[in-house]
Amino acid sequence: MTEEISPMTEAESPLVEASTTPDATLAASDVVLEAVGVTKRFGAVVALRGIDMQLRRGEVLGLVGDNGAGKSTLVKILCGFHPPDTGKIYVEGKEVSFRSVADARGFGIETVYQDLALVPQLTVAQNLFLNREITLFGKVGWLSAGKMRRLAKKYLEDIKVEIPDIDAEAESLSGGQRQAIAVARATRQNAKILLLDEPLAAMGARESALIVDLVKDLSRNRGVSMIVIDHNYTHLFELCDRINVIQQGRIALDQQVKDTSVEELTKFMVSEYRRELAAGQQLLEQ
Amino acid sequence: MARATASDNETPQNPVPKGPGSVAYRLVQRAMQQRELTVVLVTLFVIIYFGIANSAFFTTANIITVCQYLASIAVIAFGEVLILSLGEIDLSAGAVYLSSPWFMYLFWTHGMPIGWAIVAAMVCSAGVGMINGLITVWLNVSSLIVTLAVNYVLFGFVLIESNDIQVDMPGQTGHFSIIFGVGAWSTTLWAAAMMLAIWALLKRTRFGLHVTATGGNLLAAAESGIRVRRVKVWCFIIISAASGLIGILDAIRIGSINPGSSGLDTVLPGIVAAVVGGTALTGGRGTIVGAALGAIFLGVLEDGFNLIGVNANWFYLAEGVMILVAMVANTQLGTVARRFRR
Numbered sequence: 294m295t296e297e298i299s300p301m302t303e304a305e306s307p308l309v310e311a312s313t314t315p316d317a318t319l320a321a322s323d324v325v326l327e328a329v330g331v332t333k334r335f336g337a338v339v340a341l342r343g344i345d346m347q348l349r350r351g352e353v354l355g356l357v358g359d360n361g362a363g364k365s366t367l368v369k370i371l372c373g374f375h376p377p378d379t380g381k382i383y384v385e386g387k388e389v390s391f392r393s394v395a396d397a398r399g400f401g402i403e404t405v406y407q408d409l410a411l412v413p414q415l416t417v418a419q420n421l422f423l424n425r426e427i428t429l430f431g432k433v434g435w436l437s438a439g440k441m442r443r444l445a446k447k448y449l450e451d452i453k454v455e456i457p458d459i460d461a462e463a464e465s466l467s468g469g470q471r472q473a474i475a476v477a478r479a480t481r482q483n484a485k486i487l488l489l490d491e492p493l494a495a496m497g498a499r500e501s502a503l504i505v506d507l508v509k510d511l512s513r514n515r516g517v518s519m520i521v522i523d524h525n526y527t528h529l530f531e532l533c534d535r536i537n538v539i540q541q542g543r544i545a546l547d548q549q550v551k552d553t554s555v556e557e558l559t560k561f562m563v564s565e566y567r568r569e570l571a572a573g574q575q576l577l578e579q
Numbered sequence: 580m581a582r583a584t585a586s587d588n589e590t591p592q593n594p595v596p597k598g599p600g601s602v603a604y605r606l607v608q609r610a611m612q613q614r615e616l617t618v619v620l621v622t623l624f625v626i627i628y629f630g631i632a633n634s635a636f637f638t639t640a641n642i643i644t645v646c647q648y649l650a651s652i653a654v655i656a657f658g659e660v661l662i663l664s665l666g667e668i669d670l671s672a673g674a675v676y677l678s679s680p681w682f683m684y685l686f687w688t689h690g691m692p693i694g695w696a697i698v699a700a701m702v703c704s705a706g707v708g709m710i711n712g713l714i715t716v717w718l719n720v721s722s723l724i725v726t727l728a729v730n731y732v733l734f735g736f737v738l739i740e741s742n743d744i745q746v747d748m749p750g751q752t753g754h755f756s757i758i759f760g761v762g763a764w765s766t767t768l769w770a771a772a773m774m775l776a777i778w779a780l781l782k783r784t785r786f787g788l789h790v791t792a793t794g795g796n797l798l799a800a801a802e803s804g805i806r807v808r809r810v811k812v813w814c815f816i817i818i819s820a821a822s823g824l825i826g827i828l829d830a831i832r833i834g835s836i837n838p839g840s841s842g843l844d845t846v847l848p849g850i851v852a853a854v855v856g857g858t859a860l861t862g863g864r865g866t867i868v869g870a871a872l873g874a875i876f877l878g879v880l881e882d883g884f885n886l887i888g889v890n891a892n893w894f895y896l897a898e899g900v901m902i903l904v905a906m907v908a909n910t911q912l913g914t915v916a917r918r919f920r921r
């Protein structure tokens with residue numbers, strides 16, 4: 294599965310050749326986020342059985358897998374929400390142990406959670422600034438509500454997200470609008486690493502195109518590294534440089550997008566599914 | 580039919596009398612959007628009713644009586660707004676209200692100056708709140724049960740310490756007493772000050788926003804990095820400290836403390852005031868202004884029934900029915916209001 298130097302690049306200049314052998318000549322600092330042997334269980338459920346994963350600088354890494362494979366759990370470990378049971382996390386080559394989401398944020402890691410993490414009773418602006426409120430008088434924490442409203446409005450306009458009313462409660466928004474706000478909240482922070490857990494799930498065509506463009510822009514023009522979870526292979530192939538398949542808490546496949554195709558990935562997933570089905574039947578028959 | 584044509588071909592030059600855009604419509608819309616609308620209406624109704632029914636209602640003496648009665652309900656209600664906004668409940672606030680003067684009395688009889696005795700009693704009250712909060716968040720026990728148990732513990736403590744004997748409160752004379760309870764408007768002004776403080780805390784500070792977030796969507800609050808447990812513990816501390824303070828002030832005002840009073844009878848009107856005022860029991864929505872109005876509603880009811888001489892046997896029945904009416908009006912108006920809110 295590891296990529297060999299393709300004949301095409303070999304024919305080109307030696308400079309390019311050096312940069313097209315990622316695994317072999319990768320400098321430590323080119324990996325911005327790395328998980329080594331990460332495991333996690335919830336009571337009797339083993340969610341992650343030993344994840345080894347690398348995210349490189351400026352790279353968009355797609356993460357696919359069945360429901361319950363452990364994708365969200367991995368994201369929640371990488372962003373400091375859950376501590377891993379065992380295993381290590383490295384940021385820019387240095388081992389870290391996040392004690393909280395705020396800790397991870399300090400390293401420039403921002404997250405869009407699968408459940409969006411919006412508070413229905415708070416307004417669009419309040420949700421955009423949740424736990425990063427702009428305040429006066431330091432410790433007292435007097436809210437600069439007007440300033441947050443203005444900034445929220447401006448940012449949403451800048452990224453062309455259309456929310457009719459910045460003071461509307463999140464409850465009154467459509468699924469796609471909520472998703473756009475959750476994404477906007479993460480992208481507003483000048484993150485170095487973005488973790489996006491199914492950011493397009495409830496979106497219509499126009500909204501997803503908008504988010505895809507926003508994410509592309511952050512990746513190409515601002516060099517943000519990111520992990521994107523999605524079930525839509527077309528979206529992923531458009532966005533990603535590399536795809537990891539996660540199965541039953543392990544990385545089952547690690548493939549550069551340029552070396553594979555939607556068909557090939559689909560074939561892999563289906564054959565894995567058949568294999569599991571057969572294994573399950575064998576178990577039943579015994 | 581008329582509706583269909585109105586929406587089919589837009590005719591802005593032809594203003595429909597009650598259509599969106601007219602000033603009257605917008606005023607109604609604004610009013611309907613206020614969660615406190617129902618309680619404003621029912622409170623106005625009972626005030627007008629009792630004002631007409633009995634000429635003694637609008638006298639200064641009676642207004643002072645009403646305010647003194649409702650100050651404690653209001654303060655407990657303000658605390659409960661914080662707690663209910665979190666999606667929790669505190670049934671011990673009444674017992675804290677009743678026990679804090681006993682704490683103060685104990686410190687005082689052991690030789691502490693009265694000012695320090697008040698401070699020490701408030702620290703004890705805050706400590707009770709901290710215990711409520713810590714057990715709730717760390718041992719994951721429902722706050723309903725934790726605070727109910729603490730309510731009985733405090734009740735038992737008072738009975739044991741007092742030997743079930745009523746005592747006189749210290750601090751009955753001088754400027755001190757005027758400020759701390761004895762002055763006619765003292766407890767009312769304290770309650771008003773606490774209203775302002777808790778309103779500002781809930782609606783204008785980061786902490787208050789985090790209270791709403793924690794109660795509105797616990798997981799989302801935690802995922803955004805809010806320390807939800809800490810937020811909860813602080814709210815339990817605040818309601819207990821506030822209830823303890825107003826308890827001491829009321830005890831100084833009345834002049835004596837009676838060990839037999841029931842904490843639940845004291846806290847439940849506070850919860851009713853908060854909920855009638857528009858605070859949701861399910862978390863995420865709290866209104867301090869509503870709670871103040873709810874307390875006024877309950878205070879006026881109690882006082883008004885006394886004034887017009889409702890038979891004591893009828894009193895609770897009438898009060899219960901009025902609370903039901905207020906709550907039903909709340910939910911009914913709520914459905915109408917949602918249409919305005921879009």
Ligand SMILES: Nc1ncnc2c1ncn2[C@@H]1O[C@H](COP(=O)(O)OP(=O)(O)O)[C@@H](O)[C@H]1O
Nearest residue numbers: 335338340358359360361362363364365366367
């Ligand atoms: N907080 C939790 N408590 C208990 N079990 C959990 C929790 N979070 C995830 N799980 C379990 O871990 C497994 C992996 O879940 P998840 O990471 O959400 O999968 P995915 O995102 O790939 O669909 C599932 O079996 C799920 O039920």
Ligand SMILES: [Mg+2]
Nearest residue numbers: 364365366407
């Ligand atoms: Mg998931």
